[in-house]
Amino acid sequence: MPIQVVRNEVPQAFQEQLTRGIFSAIGSRGGLWEVDIISELEAKAWDVEITGPDDFYFARRFSGEDRDAEVISAAVHAAILDQAA
Numbered sequence: 001m002p003i004q005v006v007r008n009e010v011p012q013a014f015q016e017q018l019t020r021g022i023f024s025a026i027g028s029r030g031g032l033w034e035v036d037i038i039s040e041l042e043a044k045a046w047d048v049e050i051t052g053p054d055d056f057y058f059a060r061r062f063s064g065e066d067r068d069a070e071v072i073s074a075a076v077h078a079a080i081l082d083q084a085a
Contacts, residue, residue: 021073
């Protein structure tokens with residue numbers, strides 16, 4: 001399960017927890033997964049974009065209280081399950 005973080009611009013204090021949560025959400029699924037996380041300071045938001053096998057694509061802006069590793073991980077996990085269904 002190669003997972004490549006292309007960019008992670010969130011504050012350093014959150015980077016490891018967020019990356020770990022996204023990796024956990026992807027789990028042991030095969031194929032190449034690319035993760036791009038952009039911090040939009042003016043909007044006080046994090047933009048998360050993930051591409052994966054079988055044309056998987058996830059993009060969402062997390063702002064306010066949603067800028068949380070658990071919230072983001074749950075959203076990624078739900079998107080993966082939705083596509084698999």
